[in-house]
Amino acid sequence: MFVWVIFAARLWQKALCFILNKKNNLLVEIDSAGTASYHIGETPDNRTIANAKKNGVDLSQLRARQFHINDFDNFDKIYVMDQNNLNNVIALTKDQKQKDKVCLFLNTVYPGKNMEVPDPYYGTEQSFEDVFQLVYKACETFSKQFSV
Numbered sequence: 001m002f003v004w005v006i007f008a009a010r011l012w013q014k015a016l017c018f019i020l021n022k023k024n025n026l027l028v029e030i031d032s033a034g035t036a037s038y039h040i041g042e043t044p045d046n047r048t049i050a051n052a053k054k055n056g057v058d059l060s061q062l063r064a065r066q067f068h069i070n071d072f073d074n075f076d077k078i079y080v081m082d083q084n085n086l087n088n089v090i091a092l093t094k095d096q097k098q099k100d101k102v103c104l105f106l107n108t109v110y111p112g113k114n115m116e117v118p119d120p121y122y123g124t125e126q127s128f129e130d131v132f133q134l135v136y137k138a139c140e141t142f143s144k145q146f147s148v
Helices: 012-023 046-054 083-092 125-146
Strands: 002-005 029-031 077-080 102-104
Touching (some): 046 125, 077 083
Parallel strands (some): 002 029, 002 077
C-alpha cells in the first residue's frame, strides 16, 4: 500500500512518519506535498528544523514539493493538515473514489472530530513544540494502523 501524506509546508511531519514507519516495520510509502507552489524546493522553516532536531528528528534533507493530480493515481490515502488544504485537494478530484482517499490527518487520532493541525508559524517556540507533540501522537496512531 502506498500512503500519501500532505503536510502543507510542515515537512517535518513526513520525517516523523518516516521514523515511525521504520520503527514499526510498516509496508507503506510516505511522502509529503503542499497544495501551493510558493515553497517548492525549500526546506522547512528554521524554527521547525530546530524544534525537530531538539526532538531527535533530522529535517536537513526535506524539500517542499507541490501536490499533483497524478498523486491520486499513485497513492491510496491522502492526509491533509487543515480544512484549507482539504478543500484544495478535494477541488482537484475527478470522482468520488478520489474524494474518498482524502481526509484530515488528525482523524487518525480523533475519528470524526475533523480537527486541524494548527500552524505554529505566527506562534512561539512552544507553539512549534505543541504541534510537534500533537503530530507525533497522530503519527504513532497512524503507524499502528498500518503495522504488520
